[in-house]
Amino acid sequence: MKIYLRILQYAPGIRSQLIKFLIYSILASIFSAIYLGLLQPMLDILFIQKVDAGATSYPEFAFSMDYFKTVVKYYFSDVIHEDGPLQALLYVCLFIVTFVLFSNVFRYMERMVASRVKADVVKNLRIHIFKNVSQLHVGFFNDQRKGDLISRFTNDVGEVENTVVNGFKAVKEPITLITYIIVLFSISTKLTLFTLIVLPLTGGVISEIIKRLKKRAVQSQETMGRIVNILDEAFSGMRVINAFNARGFLLRKIEDEATFHRKVNLSISRKNELASPLSEFLGVIVVAFILYYGGQSVMAGDKELPPSAFILFLAVYASMIQPAKNFSNGVTSLQKGVVSAERIFAIIDTPSAIQNKPNAIHLEQFKGSIEFKNVGFAYEREPVLKNINLKIEKGKTIALVGPSGGGKSTLADLVPRFYDPVEGDVLLDGISLRDYELESLRKQMGVVTQESILFNDTIFNNIAFGMPHVKEEDVIHAAKVANAHDFIMQTEEGYRTVIGERGSKLSGGQRQRLSIARAVLKNPPILILDEATSALDSESERLVQDALNNLMKNRTSIVIAHRLSTVQHADEIIVIQRGEIVERGRHDDLIQKDGLYRKLKDIQRV
Structure with a gap:
């Protein structure tokens, strides 16, 4: 009853x-x-x-x-x-x-x-x-x-x-x-x-x-x-x-x-x-x-x-x-x-593991840095990250590289609070992410993943997804920055073309560039790129990489990549293996160390 x-x-x-x-x-x-x-x-x-x-x-x-x-x-x-x-x-x-x-x-x-x-x-x-x-x-x-x-x-x-x-x-x-x-x-x-x-x-x-x-x-x-x-x-x-x-x-x-x-x-x-x-x-x-x-x-x-x-x-x-x-x-x-x-x-009645605290802080603007302090994380009981200490200054590009399953994506997922660490804390401008209002925190971030998440709607609505009252000229500008405008204009109805379920009517590179255009339109100060080019052919990769370079200008970026050639110009490269930071530094320094990064680089040359 x-x-x-x-x-x-x-x-x-x-x-x-x-x-x-x-x-x-x-x-x-x-x-x-x-x-x-x-x-x-x-x-x-x-x-x-x-x-x-x-x-x-x-x-x-x-x-x-x-x-x-x-x-x-x-x-x-x-x-x-x-x-x-x-x-x-x-x-x-x-x-x-x-x-x-x-x-x-x-x-x-x-x-x-x-x-x-x-x-x-x-x-x-x-x-x-x-x-x-x-x-x-x-x-x-x-x-x-x-x-x-x-x-x-x-x-x-x-x-x-x-x-x-x-x-x-x-x-x-x-x-x-x-x-x-x-x-x-x-x-x-x-x-x-x-x-x-x-x-x-x-x-x-x-x-x-x-x-x-x-x-x-x-x-x-x-x-x-x-x-x-x-x-x-x-x-x-x-x-x-x-x-x-x-x-x-x-x-x-x-x-x-x-x-x-x-x-x-x-x-x-x-x-x-x-x-x-x-x-x-x-x-x-x-x-x-x-x-x-x-x-x-x-x-x-x-x-x-x-x-x-x-x-x-x-x-x-x-x-x-x-x-x-x-x-x-x-x-x-x-x-x-x-x-x-x-x-x-x-x-x-299932409670979310990620919730706003009472009287959470509304984040108006990202000003200083993102810092990981003694961070540990585990799915159920299996440890994925161990004692991570890392500071990312505003405007810098940090690359996360290393063998598959090492914890790179998990580390990046902690920033928009898709998960919370089980040990230590992640700070933004010196304040724990748990203290911020979740919606205002994620408003500061844009995410581009390996799999482009698109919807059975028009190109315009996919780029403007989640952003009401967007002007058409802003959408076109975002598409141009993402190297997507030319192929969009070649479609049957331009920006009003319906792209099918999950963007099935487009190629992989085209789908990815629409995802980048969406991130450009959002204009977030913090950018997370998770294997954004790994599934593309050489020509598509070049176009997408150019679009990503445009997107990362004047932003704080966390880039996850297996293709080390795409992160050589990062301000700092973090090498992660079995959930731990084993090496860190710029590209040239890591090559001279002759460690895991050098080994991975040599494998990709073959």
């Missing part, structure tokens, strides 16, 4: 919406029950045409069903005496149509309230999921499957949408059932008491079904997450799949997961669909008893249960079967939605 109430909190003004829903549900049930409950006295007068003594004078007011029955008899007896049975029959028909109309109007209004709440919950829940997930630290996405995250955003939210509707059914149908039970008591107390005996039995059966549903619902949602993940990887890597003839391998993986998903969903369906037939079967057993017991009373001439009352009792009880089925279906279906909601809230 706590999970469901938390879901409803995503609908604005939920209290007023629930009050409206309850009012409309009660009114719809009352109008539906009134025409059934007051049908008996009309039938008595119309078809038996006998007026009780109680109907010849207006009764004294009493809040009871008998009072309302007597009032109806009083007025309809007058109609029959004055206008005849045919006119009374017309009034009966109009009476039924009017009350059914009101009942359905309120039922429509009740459903619209539920639909509005459902739409608001789905919209706000999706926004909240993305808002929270996008704030999580980079390491979170290394541990999580992207397909599972997408599944929670789509499939799980879809299940929650159904849960909102089913939850409202679970609230609405008891109101209808209680209203009908009141009418049944007014007709025959003995028969009604017996019908209530079966309710605990039905509830026990449904409760057992619900317990078995939950485990399967978890398996179903987890399996769907794995399927989405396989599809995402397959569609992204179709070139490799075809090159290695791996289509059959992936097809078997999909078949295995889809087969298990089918098995789990069939199990859920068997249990879910069992609730309604069982409740209906138990209800029919009661109807059979009512027919037998009530029929005996009618045939014996029981004055407490005349034929019209017996027929009305059967009609009202028959009207209860569908709401009872809806209630049982709603309760059993809630379980799958609750499981999905738990998966969603598990993501929403």
Whole structure:
């Protein structure tokens, strides 16, 4: 129940919406029950045409069903005496149509309230999921499957949408059932008491079904997450799949997961669909008893249960079967939605390892230096960086080189606080990065990585990404600095050309130059270049390197490179091996030392 109430909190003004829903549900049930409950006295007068003594004078007011029955008899007896049975029959028909109309109007209004709440919950829940997930630290996405995250955003939210509707059914149908039970008591107390005996039995059966549903619902949602993940990887890597003839391998993986998903969903369906037939079967057993017991009373001439009352009792009880089925279906279906909601809230409640301190400092401008003091870092328990001490003065270019896996990229990731060190501290202008407001800190930095992160949008929007209200001339200037303007103008629609998913319509060098143009437009004082040219051919590398040289002018730059020829002019080269600084100095000095840097340089000459 706590999970469901938390879901409803995503609908604005939920209290007023629930009050409206309850009012409309009660009114719809009352109008539906009134025409059934007051049908008996009309039938008595119309078809038996006998007026009780109680109907010849207006009764004294009493809040009871008998009072309302007597009032109806009083007025309809007058109609029959004055206008005849045919006119009374017309009034009966109009009476039924009017009350059914009101009942359905309120039922429509009740459903619209539920639909509005459902739409608001789905919209706000999706926004909240993305808002929270996008704030999580980079390491979170290394541990999580992207397909599972997408599944929670789509499939799980879809299940929650159904849960909102089913939850409202679970609230609405008891109101209808209680209203009908009141009418049944007014007709025959003995028969009604017996019908209530079966309710605990039905509830026990449904409760057992619900317990078995939950485990399967978890398996179903987890399996769907794995399927989405396989599809995402397959569609992204179709070139490799075809090159290695791996289509059959992936097809078997999909078949295995889809087969298990089918098995789990069939199990859920068997249990879910069992609730309604069982409740209906138990209800029919009661109807059979009512027919037998009530029929005996009618045939014996029981004055407490005349034929019209017996027929009305059967009609009202028959009207209860569908709401009872809806209630049982709603309760059993809630379980799958609750499981999905738990998966969603598990993501929403995941705290980010990188957060702003209370009263964090807003960084207006980078003025002095970046300093690493005795910095150590580890992924889980495996050390990646050990006792790093390094100071980068403003306007200087520092190159990080060394064997793969040495910790170069991790060291650079500490500067924009993608991670925090587990030992020591990183300072900017003498203040710990943890003390700065995260958004203002990252505003001072631009990152260009080996893999160009582009979006299925226009060239203009990719360069201006995250920077609203940018002038076109500024975007063009950034593209020219990045050596991208010429190839952009050769595309079909220039800066309005859509470049496909992840920039698939462009070459590697073109994608990289768009990433550089984006960094130029941002104009950050601190620049981080992580293997920005390593995946390019010689011609593209030259163009990109020229663009990078333009970008690094008058900036503080941290350059990670395997191609040592691209960092020879750095102010200082830091050689990192197994998480430690083993050499440092300018290019010529390191060559003369004849250490690891010289060894790496000689290897690249071969």
